[in-house]
Amino acid sequence: MQPNDLDRIAKQIRRRDLEAVFEAGAGHIGGEMSAIDILTALYFRVLRVWPDQPKHPERDRFVLSKGHVALAFYVTLAKRGFFPEDEIKTFLKPLSRLNGHPNCTKVPGVETNTGPLGHGLPVAVGMAKAAKIMGADYHTYVLTGDGEMQEGSNWEAIACAAQFGLDNLTLIIDHNRFQQGAALKDTNNLAPFGSKLAAFGWDVTEIDGHDMTQIVPALEKRTGRPHCVVAHTNKGQGISFMQDTVDWHHKVPNAEQYKIALAELSESL
Amino acid sequence: MNAPAKLHDCRDAFVAVLERLAAENPRIAAVCNDSVGSSKLGGFKTKFPDRLVNVGIAEQAMVGVGAGLANGGMLPFVCGASCFLTGRSLEQVKADIAYSNANVKLIGISSGMAYGELGPTHHSIEDFAWMRVLPNLPVIAPCDSIETAAAVEWAATYDGPVFLRLSRVGVPDLLPVGHVFQPGKANLLRDGDAVTLIANGTLTHRMMKAADLLAAEGIRARVLNMATVRPVDVEAVIAAAQDTGAILTAEEHSTFGGLGSAIAEVVVAEAPVPMKILGVPGVFAPTGSAEFLLDHFSMSPAAVAEAAKTLIARKRA
Numbered sequence: 001m002q003p004n005d006l007d008r009i010a011k012q013i014r015r016r017d018l019e020a021v022f023e024a025g026a027g028h029i030g031g032e033m034s035a036i037d038i039l040t041a042l043y044f045r046v047l048r049v050w051p052d053q054p055k056h057p058e059r060d061r062f063v064l065s066k067g068h069v070a071l072a073f074y075v076t077l078a079k080r081g082f083f084p085e086d087e088i089k090t091f092l093k094p095l096s097r098l099n100g101h102p103n104c105t106k107v108p109g110v111e112t113n114t115g116p117l118g119h120g121l122p123v124a125v126g127m128a129k130a131a132k133i134m135g136a137d138y139h140t141y142v143l144t145g146d147g148e149m150q151e152g153s154n155w156e157a158i159a160c161a162a163q164f165g166l167d168n169l170t171l172i173i174d175h176n177r178f179q180q181g182a183a184l185k186d187t188n189n190l191a192p193f194g195s196k197l198a199a200f201g202w203d204v205t206e207i208d209g210h211d212m213t214q215i216v217p218a219l220e221k222r223t224g225r226p227h228c229v230v231a232h233t234n235k236g237q238g239i240s241f242m243q244d245t246v247d248w249h250h251k252v253p254n255a256e257q258y259k260i261a262l263a264e265l266s267e268s269l
Numbered sequence: 270m271n272a273p274a275k276l277h278d279c280r281d282a283f284v285a286v287l288e289r290l291a292a293e294n295p296r297i298a299a300v301c302n303d304s305v306g307s308s309k310l311g312g313f314k315t316k317f318p319d320r321l322v323n324v325g326i327a328e329q330a331m332v333g334v335g336a337g338l339a340n341g342g343m344l345p346f347v348c349g350a351s352c353f354l355t356g357r358s359l360e361q362v363k364a365d366i367a368y369s370n371a372n373v374k375l376i377g378i379s380s381g382m383a384y385g386e387l388g389p390t391h392h393s394i395e396d397f398a399w400m401r402v403l404p405n406l407p408v409i410a411p412c413d414s415i416e417t418a419a420a421v422e423w424a425a426t427y428d429g430p431v432f433l434r435l436s437r438v439g440v441p442d443l444l445p446v447g448h449v450f451q452p453g454k455a456n457l458l459r460d461g462d463a464v465t466l467i468a469n470g471t472l473t474h475r476m477m478k479a480a481d482l483l484a485a486e487g488i489r490a491r492v493l494n495m496a497t498v499r500p501v502d503v504e505a506v507i508a509a510a511q512d513t514g515a516i517l518t519a520e521e522h523s524t525f526g527g528l529g530s531a532i533a534e535v536v537v538a539e540a541p542v543p544m545k546i547l548g549v550p551g552v553f554a555p556t557g558s559a560e561f562l563l564d565h566f567s568m569s570p571a572a573v574a575e576a577a578k579t580l581i582a583r584k585r586a
Contacts, residue, residue, distance in 0.1 A: 123333045
């Protein structure tokens, strides 16, 4: 699949995500919009997966550590064929398996349960380590938020990955520069991430996290060491008035805002 | 007079079975937090160096890595001092293991007050309470080396998470050689009709000695070993209440939220009778060895026997 095709799919996923946030009256739309290009590149180009066999032992692993953007993950998984797209309309509805954070015991394609931050990377280290021990050739990807990197458990895992020589592990940091309450730089500013990861013995690639011509090669890169892709992104990407503001972490658009956002995401679909 | 029974460190039984199973099953891994020595994993490390995953002093990563290994098709035994494994990593145990229903065996080493003089930071007298509220997670505290070996065998064949709580304090063997572990099933070690004494882990043999003291006074006490705190053996508890009319529990754990609480939940709902729950009474323990502290908190055989007599008197009142 070519970059243009991926852009088109990402736009469709953004649009469905927006619709579902509006219908459900909840979601984490800012972080969803920042992550959707990465999710699209993973599921429609990079990952070796079999949607009809979600537990296939040779599948590549993807862990969404920033579990609060579950909706973007659900839309992506459904579009890729892991479950019916029609089911997205049950998001957050009573007894729906699509709750606010992904559940691997119910939703095909989800590998481990996330929601509390700082959980996905240690689990991904275990997945990559298992492949090393068992001689399996699947690759493990994990997507974290940048604010989430404040969790100490991530740095335990970063050190382990280097110690174990996990060249089959790729960490993608969705560096949208905002966390729930404020800008990263005004909270506990761990940026720049690249030099910190490099100091722990990782290879680092810095990319524009909305440019498919940069995302795809970065995700496909193999370096002989654990690899961190620092994806420079915009919170609310694709919707002009949501972009780069802390206000849209989990705000829901009103009817007028929804109309404008929908129009922006419908252009040249 | 009989010679004192030989005492066994149950960690030895654990690693003996683990190493035997690992020789047969290449999927078995041991995960630890720099705790190769205290978890007695030295032999495992020598025999299966590639499958000893030591994350260093990083308990959150240890539990998360365990979940990831299971996702990758391995059968990990995650071993660490119970106080850190359960306390430091509680949210990982909840989200990565129990909620994700990961096939990971959590082995809490040196639980209870096994670290004695090292003090309450190293005591693990909260772990039954913390682990017992988590869905999908059987909670098991074997009473001797035979039950430990049998429980490890069972855990390796069970497809799902397990919390196995071990001590390092020596205990005599109580169960018969060849014992097969059944989760949620208590073992009747001695029958009686005056009172039922229920315990697990390091307290079961103390209950047997208390029953001897009671027998010398003509009081027949039933003794149940109840290794599985969740799911608790509801049938055995109801039968104990109905047959003996009083239940005394003892555990190397806080009296809040542990074995006694689990049994009381059944007794209150199904067969109300007088109960007494012995354990650490909601305090941080003072300095002392594990054995000293168990005596200090009224769990010597003599103190248990006295508590049983007081309880029996309440039954008649």
